[in-house]
Amino acid sequence: MRRLTASRLSGLRVFVVAARHHSYSAAAAELCVTQAAVSQQIRNLEQSLGCRLFRRAGASMVLTEQGEALLPFVEQGLALLQQGVAQLAPSSPGPLSISMLPSLAARWLMPRLWRFAEAHPDIEIRLQPSQQLADFGTGKTDLAIRYGLGDYPELACEYLMADTAFPVCSPALSRRLGSLDDLAGVPLVTAPEYAGVSWANWLALAGRAELLGRCRQLTVDDGSLALDMVLAGQGVALSRSVLVADLLRDGRLCRPFGTELKPLHQYYLVWRPDSPRLAQIRQFCDWLHREA
Numbered sequence: 001m002r003r004l005t006a007s008r009l010s011g012l013r014v015f016v017v018a019a020r021h022h023s024y025s026a027a028a029a030e031l032c033v034t035q036a037a038v039s040q041q042i043r044n045l046e047q048s049l050g051c052r053l054f055r056r057a058g059a060s061m062v063l064t065e066q067g068e069a070l071l072p073f074v075e076q077g078l079a080l081l082q083q084g085v086a087q088l089a090p091s092s093p094g095p096l097s098i099s100m101l102p103s104l105a106a107r108w109l110m111p112r113l114w115r116f117a118e119a120h121p122d123i124e125i126r127l128q129p130s131q132q133l134a135d136f137g138t139g140k141t142d143l144a145i146r147y148g149l150g151d152y153p154e155l156a157c158e159y160l161m162a163d164t165a166f167p168v169c170s171p172a173l174s175r176r177l178g179s180l181d182d183l184a185g186v187p188l189v190t191a192p193e194y195a196g197v198s199w200a201n202w203l204a205l206a207g208r209a210e211l212l213g214r215c216r217q218l219t220v221d222d223g224s225l226a227l228d229m230v231l232a233g234q235g236v237a238l239s240r241s242v243l244v245a246d247l248l249r250d251g252r253l254c255r256p257f258g259t260e261l262k263p264l265h266q267y268y269l270v271w272r273p274d275s276p277r278l279a280q281i282r283q284f285c286d287w288l289h290r291e292a
Helices: 006-021 024-031 035-049 065-088 102-119 180-185 199-205 209-214 223-231 241-249 278-291
Strands: 054-057 060-063 096-100 125-129 143-148 156-161 165-168 188-190 217-219 236-240 266-271
Touching (some): 006 024, 006 035, 006 065, 024 035, 096 102, 102 125, 102 223, 102 278, 143 278, 223 241, 266 278
Parallel strands (some): 096 125, 188 217
Antiparallel strands (some): 156 266, 165 236
């Protein structure tokens, strides 16, 4: 019985490449060796097998009858070896892509994400802050944290957390706000309205809807930018509790008034039920639930 030694396995790989190109020189170029090395490998293989595998036909090297018979077995064998090696060392699936509102990413997730990185060093996270809904059809998003009603057809969905909305400002500015009437003397920072969170609705809830016409409003495109402005003492923002919880706890912001809105929307985790990343999605979702 002829045994497959290391040198014979190397020769079989060269045999397959030379058979594909019908040329020793082309095989040498693909394998990054000299033509003489290819010729020597084939000659050694033929001597060990006791038969000729190639014959010259003009400028080409064509397979002999024995070479034609051997080729499909060698190709299949090398393919199986490659498959086995790939299973032992699978390629990295890439980072887990998470889509969410920019304000939630900046004010809630980012200050906490280091804890997930420490607990799961094998899972790389890529954030996709966007005000647009995640498009799961492209395969570029694995998980989304959506602010909505929880109605997402054909997608898996889990409730994450709720919030409320109320005015916040810097401690220095808070000392100037003794009553609701004082809001007329400071800028009201306004971000895009989500789920009924607006100064008009909050003032109506507080029983002073008529104040809106006396107030000066500064409009920005993102809730996180609104918080940057009030942190700098430039006005009062109507913000969601999830975004300001850490800032209130640290004393960097204050709540000048107690009235709070209950938005129509809540935070949900959403993903494709047939995602190939379900195990990693589950790990990240479980961690988010603990943080929430």
